[in-house]
């Protein structure tokens with residue numbers, strides 16, 4: 113079944129302070145961010161009416177824009193409010209929430225300083241990112257590398273940085289894989305096209321140092337959940353040659369949640385009790401069955 117196109121749906125999108133009919137939320141062709149890749153965005157998920165770690169996502173959005181040299185004209189708390197209103201307006205309880213900020217059309221050319229900054233929040237129902245995820249996904253290795261910090265603003269969740277993710281993901285899909293694992297510019301294991309990665313050996317979890325990767329909110333949640341449940345977590349440089357020497361593997365992200373991996377380009381893993389345990393702990397966290405990530409007030 114082909115899903116209805118995203119521009120052609122019922123409902124409302126919050127845009128620059130107001131709710132606008134879904135089909136009318138348009139930007140002009142000569143919008144700076146469309147041409148130069150400078151939109152920044154978030155992907156939040158709501159579970160049973162609550163957006164998990166909402167303020168952390170909103171703060172990261174504000175910071176992503178700052179890294180690109182602009183200020184979103186809303187505080188993180190105002191963005192939280194816009195997200196909550198958008199969710200309430202949609203009537204959905206379990207949803208994906210997408211705040212996005214961008215430079216407008218006042219200036220065309222690489223320079224950007226006179227552009228107005230816009231913010232919108234849309235939300236929609238989005239089930240599992242990977243079909244049949246508990247079976248484990250299969251990853252190929254992309255030829256695209258996560259870039260060096262002096263060649264990209266790598267800590268910003270900036271639209272432009274997804275160009276290589278789309279190339280990697282589309283090629284993976286076209287060649288029969290679920291997703292692609294990317295190495296970094298130094299040749300170390302880095303991440304998937306929209307999720308971080310963990311490897312398991314006994315009661316140890318190993319995950320790449322995220323010095324040049326997005327500061328993942330799910331990655332952070334998983335580290336805290338694993339440590340609270342007796343696992344030792346090692347954030348370190350992981351070489352591709354090590355990948356064959358782990359028992360289990362899983363990827364994590366707001367969209368992907370916790371998804372077991374059963375193959376990386378010929379290396380096979382059997383999703384087992386650690387994957388199952390971490391899926392369960394994350395499910396408890398996002399559904400508010402444990403307090404660890406609940407906002408303090």
Ligand SMILES: Cc1ncc(COP(=O)(O)O)c(C=O)c1O
Nearest residue numbers: 305306307308328329330365366
């Ligand atoms: C490239 C990339 N890596 C990792 C992640 C996971 O980040 P988070 O857990 O904050 O959603 C995402 C999703 O935003 C992503 O796009």
